[in-house]
Amino acid sequence: MTLTYINDEQVDCSTSMKYPSRSAFLGILTTLETAGYDFVPPTPATHARVVARPDRREAKEVRDVLGWSLPVAPGVLPRSLEAGLIDAGVLVPGENDRLVPQLRVSRVLGTLFWHSRYPTTAHDSVFLGPDSYRFAQFILARMDPDARSILDYGAGAGVGGIIATRHAEDAVLTIADINPKALFLASINAEHAGVRHRIVEVSQPSDVSGHFDLMVTHPPFMIDAERRTYRDGGELYGAALSLDWVLQGIDLLSADGRLIMHTGVSIVGGCDVLLDALRDRLPVVGNDMTYLELDPDIFGDELDQPAYADVDRIAAVGMMVRRTAAA
DSSP: OEEEESSSSOOOOGGGTTSSOHHHHHHHHHHHHHHTOOOOOOOHHHHHHHHTSGGGSSOSSHHHHHTTOOOBOTTSSOHHHHHHHHHTTSEEEOGGGOEEESEEEEEETTEEEEEEOSSOOSTTOOOOSHHHHHHHHHHHHHOOTTOOEEEEETOTTOHHHHHHHHTSSSOEEEEEESOHHHHHHHHHHHHHTTOOEEEEEOSSGGGSOSOEEEEEEOOOOBOOTTOOTTTBOOTTTTTHHHHHHHHHHGGGEEEEEEEEEEEEEEEETTEEHHHHHHHHHSOSTTEEEEEEEEESOOOGGGGGSGGGTTEEEEEEEEEEEEEOTTO
16 A cells, blocks of 8 residues: 655655656646636547547647647647646657647536546546536535545546535545556646645555545446456446445445445346445445436447447446444
8 A cells, every 4th residue: 555645744756656747737737727728528439529520630729639639739839838748748749740648637616637638548547527527516415514534535536535625624635546647646636726635545445544524436337348447347237346335435434424426337127236236235224325316328339339238228326325323
């Protein structure tokens, strides 16, 4: 386990070895904030359609580069921003003397976040997409604003934990993930947002020490033949991680603490496979569960894959488990 404290006396930068400078990444976010930069990442299918248009093959402005992941000719971007992106390793040389972005920046509920470029094909990709917006809204609708200790498990870019902590008073955020790249970017995002936090590199929720007033989590939920960590949800038609993280996560809650999860589930033969599993395995005593279907049909293009041959649809769901005082 690697534990890195940020906004504190001791900072271990072992998780940021791929990148030269925290200050460079923070400076770029400040520059973008000042310029009013805004981008909302669509689904991969929508992104592919947009960038396939004849006039969208090469960047003409900042959003094309840091949003749509288009290559850019030197000199198109403001000089200081281009230099900062090159120094940070965000822009690298590509074909035909063009510069190619390695990361994106998107805005969620007023906050800017670094995350991976399109397409997110690498095994250590840090995903942020339409689900992240639904997740953030669900958290704000269900969280207790008096939470003082918050855990974002499987944090990715840190959207859930950062949004929650910004809407709580005097809270400290623990950002936990198995992916060092995610931890680095999430920490940058948290610092830019003014969120006190620490990062923890772990492989499962039970590896995290302590108890929390609020745990937020957005597990991978797809059936992924390549087993990419940001995407593959394991068995149970992709719902295995969602089930495991809830069952382990409830043990990390303080009395009256809340676990808020957004995920996707396969509906097979009219049945929600995750809900059925939770009803079988979630202890009834000491836990009060709310479970909602937020969107009945997402990622419909995935149903063309052989692994989804038995699946009627993929639904987005949100759940909250409250740990009662009797627990």
